[in-house]
Amino acid sequence: MIEPIIWDENCLKLLDQRLLPHKKEYMICRSIYDVAYAIREMVVRGAPAIGVSAAFGVVLGLKEGKNINEIYEILKNTRPTAVNLIWALDKMKGAYEYCDGNINYMEKVAIKLFERDLEYNRMIGKNGLTILNDGDCILTHCNAGALATAGYGTALGVFRAAKEKGLNIHVYVDETRPYLQGARLTTFELMEEDIPCTLICDNMPGFLMYQGKIDKIIVGADRIAKNGDTANKIGTYQLAILAYYHDIPFYIAAPLSTFDFTLENGNQIKIEMRNGNEVRKIKDTLISPNNVPVFNPAFDITPGHLITGFITEFGVFNSVKDLLNNINEGGKNGD
Numbered sequence: 001m002i003e004p005i006i007w008d009e010n011c012l013k014l015l016d017q018r019l020l021p022h023k024k025e026y027m028i029c030r031s032i033y034d035v036a037y038a039i040r041e042m043v044v045r046g047a048p049a050i051g052v053s054a055a056f057g058v059v060l061g062l063k064e065g066k067n068i069n070e071i072y073e074i075l076k077n078t079r080p081t082a083v084n085l086i087w088a089l090d091k092m093k094g095a096y097e098y099c100d101g102n103i104n105y106m107e108k109v110a111i112k113l114f115e116r117d118l119e120y121n122r123m124i125g126k127n128g129l130t131i132l133n134d135g136d137c138i139l140t141h142c143n144a145g146a147l148a149t150a151g152y153g154t155a156l157g158v159f160r161a162a163k164e165k166g167l168n169i170h171v172y173v174d175e176t177r178p179y180l181q182g183a184r185l186t187t188f189e190l191m192e193e194d195i196p197c198t199l200i201c202d203n204m205p206g207f208l209m210y211q212g213k214i215d216k217i218i219v220g221a222d223r224i225a226k227n228g229d230t231a232n233k234i235g236t237y238q239l240a241i242l243a244y245y246h247d248i249p250f251y252i253a254a255p256l257s258t259f260d261f262t263l264e265n266g267n268q269i270k271i272e273m274r275n276g277n278e279v280r281k282i283k284d285t286l287i288s289p290n291n292v293p294v295f296n297p298a299f300d301i302t303p304g305h306l307i308t309g310f311i312t313e314f315g316v317f318n319s320v321k322d323l324l325n326n327i328n329e330g331g332k333n334g335d
């Protein structure tokens with residue numbers, strides 16, 4: 001399987017996702033600034049992958065002799081929407097206070113966060129099997145795969161688990177303009193795993209649903225508020241509305257580290273606004289007048305009431321309230 005993140009004691013190797021699917025090349029991060037750059041410039045992307053990379057960034061920062069508060073500041077603003085970044089930084093800061101800055105201990109904590117993310121993805125995959133049927137055609141958006149996590153993936157974790165169980169599924173993949181995570185990354189992952197898939201443009205899901213060709217929708221998430229409102233890649237909201245209209249179940253697959261219980265609703269989630277050239281161009285080719293005004297939010301909010309269920313490492317829940325009731329010890333993962 002693809003290894004998006006490799007820790008090598010003195011450096012972090014990140015598979016450069018800007019070059020995929022045509023080139024597999026690792027960026028070697030030897031300094032906290034390299035990691036901050038890699039997150040900001042989307043060498044690594046996807047909520048859990050950003051969190052895990054930041055944890056290793058903390059270790060590199062400590063090895064460089066930086067103060068933990070300085071480290072926290074350098075990494076925290078690299079990307080604003082995925083809560084996993086702050087979640088991981090808080091975990092690392094808590095560990096720092098606990099171990100009095102012992103670097104070996106901090107390195108072990110970062111490795112643990114990495115391993116746990118992988119383990120939770122496998123649990124998400126297994127739990128997702130409870131909502132799948134043999135022969136299902138599933139639509140997904142953006143990339144919630146191994147590349148967006150420590151490995152295996154959340155939404156794609158469910159597809160991997162289905163394949164491992166011998167279920168026949170077919171995945172329709174939105175290209176996910178403007179950054180094309182679906183076309184470049186999700187199809188790449190699915191094809192490497194021999195999971196049957198079809199690439200479609202972002203304006204095609206409605207027609208597929210009209211034709212009765214979609215049984216379920218499963219996507220990932222970047223931040224989920226207490227009422228279930230979910231930030232995910234731009235375009236997710238319109239899929240949820242289409243799914244509601246066509247009576248198609250709409251699922252979010254995400255680990256607990258993506259839930260932000262400090263937020264009452266999605267209005268409080270900061271949405272990253274990105275450079276207009278991502279819309280004006282495809283790669284380096286200009287496809288519009290070069291100065292046309294552009295609106296380019298990276299994420300949107302899907303209201304909780306449009307979501308059929310949350311597939312997590314703890315099981316599948318109809319609401320965040322149900323999820324919270326089921327986590328009896330009340331702590332978040334990684335504690």
Ligand code: MRU
Pocket residue numbers: 045046047048082141142143144145148149153154155181219220221222232233234298
């Ligand atoms: O801008 P990106 O590529 O970081 O956005 C990623 C997404 O929106 C994913 O769908 C989400 O993080 C889920 S990742 C398991």
